[in-house]
Amino acid sequence: MSVELDVFVGNTTIMDEEVYQFWLDGYTVSDAVKVRMEGGVLEECEASAEVLQSDTMDQYRTFQMCERLLHTPAKLANQLLFQIPPHRQAMLIERYYAFDSAFVREVLGKKLSKGTKKDLDDVSLKTGITLKSCRRQFDNFKRVFKVVEELKGPLVENIQTHFLLSDKLARDYAAIVFFANNRFETGKRKLQYLSFQDFAFCAGQLISNWTVGAVGMNQNKWRVTTLQAFLVNEGKSMHDIFNISLILCTALRGKTKVYSEMEANFKNLSRGLINIAAKLTNTKDVRDLFIDLVEKFIEPCRSDRWTAADMKLFLIHYTNSAHILDTFKHQVTWDRYMGVIKSCILKMYHD
Template identity: 70%
Template sequence: MSRRSVTLHECSTEGNVYGECSSAWVKPETGSRHIFCVHVSVVFIFLLFCLISLLHSSFSSYALFCSWHTFHTLPCLLIDSAMSLCRDYAAIVFFANSRFETGKRKLQYLSFQDFAFCAGQLISYWTVGAVDLDADLEKEFLHDLKDLKVLVNNKDMLDQHKSLVCAQLRGKIKVFSEMEASFKNLSRALVNIASKLTHTKDFRDLFIDLVEKFIEPCRSDKWTIGDLRLFLKHYSSSVHTLEAFRHQVIWDRYMGVIKSCILKMYHD
């Protein structure tokens, strides 16, 4: 096997977390390795072009469909590997454009794939509806997040929210006492992070804030990933039973992404 083929194999197996198909190496037949490598490069470059063009709204839907139809029957390895590389590239571009803080010491335990996953969540759910195609995230959505502060500023609502979550988790998690004692601090942390995302500095510090204000307190109390998953599930869903709360749509959109990112980031 040629040196070039080995490099492609390593890239496709080690850099791909989006599907099992590309983890199996399909050895090209003798005499066709060079063509195989060229196909990988062409597909990758094409998909990058599509991504950049779509972001600038200059690539028509019809052209994209025709181009995709041309190569959608290529071997699974090619397509999966190219799509994985494109997702990684999109994450890099998104983080660079948004200038997220990722170099702090407390974030060094996170891998590139952790950040890439979170970038995918932000792109998929927080950029929908943006008028300016060059915008990082939807401005109106970020502005509406300020309305969530009522969850922690209203004492009765905060107490009711805590009671609902505790009722759901009693006897189901090992750190129930710790959760009950720290519920209000954890809730304030998540809501305050949301309400400050309209400010550039706070927006860029999203990941360091999640680590310092939520993940580290849970880790210090020895929450398991199972405890955290159950807590976030009921913490998010119980809001729908609060009669005085009127921002469920914004809440679900915010917590859907935050919950996924926290669970991805919660590891050693």
């Protein structure tokens, strides 16, 4: 009885980046082989279909054995089983933790629990991403969340330290963790036009300005202490902002084609911004921040055909005009609040 064995002996572990991506995307060995053949790899390497099948299967086994190390990236550099150069290690880690925008948009803001994971079949069908890839991405989100959830210090730095990700990917994960922890509403129909990168940008603004990121504090936690104190102590003064309409309108006259609309809707828009600030004192209401921004500010302005330049002009003058009032001359918190709101609205103001 004869037995055929495929044997490979070497030092440096050979990893084909294309095959690695097939494995990450949830392709079966057969599907990966088919795509490689269609790409002309047999002619390029002068190999047979059997050799290609064997090579693909061997690499799949290698990736599967490496996967447990990728769960704790720092261990990859210290293990002795696989001889992988540092630049290849970085590639393996970065690609393993990369995710599809369509997938993350479906789970953003949801609790990273077993219940959500059970719904990944539907997410897979909706996005066209294989179920295996959806599960890998979800498990990565959950893994990062668990590691950094209670760590003190800057969120992005904690993620980079423990998972060795690039700055861009670490910031995206920081947004995912922040949204999962604070359960922001992102799934409403009116928010469907917003991309993950829109939300990630806003998350960066919130993390940097509305959380306590100093050493010794947890930047993942939502903190509105300063804003709350401002609203409690200066609540009556906030309504004085309505009195700046004349000042604001004088500053805007002749600078925009929608001046009449700005003047007519000033009080409603201003009331909307003030009400959003007031809701920040309630943890449950904070979850509706983005839907409030769309309903109370973005939609009315879009209805009046404001351009992005009009929006920027209004928000800058609105913020600055408040300082003419005595109660706002030295109010740093007002600038801190409006700085974030302005940045988020301008990012979100598109079709």
